[in-house]
Amino acid sequence: MRTFTYVLKQILYFDPLKIFLLFALTWVAFGIVSFLSSSILGFKFGYNIAILSVLAFFIMIGLGLLAE
Secondary structure (H helix, E strand, O other): OHHHHHHHHHHHHOOHHHHHHHHHHHHHHHHHHHHHHHHHHOOOHHHHHHHHHHHHHHHHHHHHHHHO
């Protein structure tokens, strides 16, 4: 538990926007893959996952800006 707090402290002190941008881009990539797979395979729930992934992207960017 102590190691996790040290790692979290280092992330927040030294350029947290890069870390949050990495997580946000991961959400966008997940949304794109979900959208493309639902378009190709005809699933309807993939569109909802893609929309929620874009919303999560904006939340992560906002958190990154707050941490900065």
